[in-house]
Amino acid sequence: MIEVRDLRVRYGGRSVAHVPELDVAAGECVAVVGESGSGKSTTLMALLGLTENAEVTGQVRVCGVDVLRAGPRELRAIRGARAALVMQSPQAALSPTTRLGTLMRRALKLHGVTADPAEAVEAVMLDRAILRRYPHEISGGQAQRFAIALAVALGAEVILADEPTSALDVTVQAEVIGVLGRLRAERGLALLLVSHDLALVSAVADRVLVMRAGEVVESGPCARVLSEPSHPYTRELLEATP
Numbered sequence: 001m002i003e004v005r006d007l008r009v010r011y012g013g014r015s016v017a018h019v020p021e022l023d024v025a026a027g028e029c030v031a032v033v034g035e036s037g038s039g040k041s042t043t044l045m046a047l048l049g050l051t052e053n054a055e056v057t058g059q060v061r062v063c064g065v066d067v068l069r070a071g072p073r074e075l076r077a078i079r080g081a082r083a084a085l086v087m088q089s090p091q092a093a094l095s096p097t098t099r100l101g102t103l104m105r106r107a108l109k110l111h112g113v114t115a116d117p118a119e120a121v122e123a124v125m126l127d128r129a130i131l132r133r134y135p136h137e138i139s140g141g142q143a144q145r146f147a148i149a150l151a152v153a154l155g156a157e158v159i160l161a162d163e164p165t166s167a168l169d170v171t172v173q174a175e176v177i178g179v180l181g182r183l184r185a186e187r188g189l190a191l192l193l194v195s196h197d198l199a200l201v202s203a204v205a206d207r208v209l210v211m212r213a214g215e216v217v218e219s220g221p222c223a224r225v226l227s228e229p230s231h232p233y234t235r236e237l238l239e240a241t242p
């Protein structure tokens, strides 16, 4: 579902992210970890052609679309519906004066999808009463789960999640990670998660890429990278985890 070869993103000639190889198949989960500024979010945005004022080179295929060469129409066809981005603070992207239920019904209609909003939110462990709320009346964790519910209702095949748990306390973090893990198993979603927390993402990811200063310093199956990290930076990240 995601195929990346030699992706490089530059701002004003400065390389801020370089990913030699990244593949995520249906039903797989891959995590990108690294400290703040290591290029994780930039990589995620580049996968959907969303970087602004950046020079992006290499090859990126998402849901069969050649992202770096596709026109706006082709990109619109995958963004949102087939490949959904769940951001750090999804509330900011939601219209503040529209109830969540209305928002979801409108999005479904726009994409010509028939789905039950109540079932969609319950699938991510939210109470259906949330559909009557406004975006500012819900927590960051609820907003992230709502964004995931919307993506799934729209029939997303790929979910790109940026720090999906950053706004959440530890219990809720585990819940969101659990929801994503279940969706992947039940619906064969391809998941790409970005986080600074190596231990947390390893609970759900099959493989992990460790980024530092815009370069991938290590990658491989989670179990191997966690138990036998080969790069000193990975060991530092692991030691920094409580």
Ligand SMILES: Nc1ncnc2c1ncn2[C@@H]1O[C@H](COP(=O)(O)OP(=O)(O)OP(=O)(O)O)[C@@H](O)[C@H]1O
Residues within 6 Å of the ligand: 011, 016, 034, 035, 036, 037, 038, 039, 040, 041, 042, 043, 052, 053, 196
């Ligand atoms: N629009 C932009 N213009 C110029 N430089 C940018 C732009 N966006 C990001 N950068 C630079 O790219 C680098 C990588 O940033 P990025 O946000 O991808 O890191 P990150 O690993 O996701 O960090 P965080 O965990 O804090 O979100 C940083 O040095 C940042 O300053």
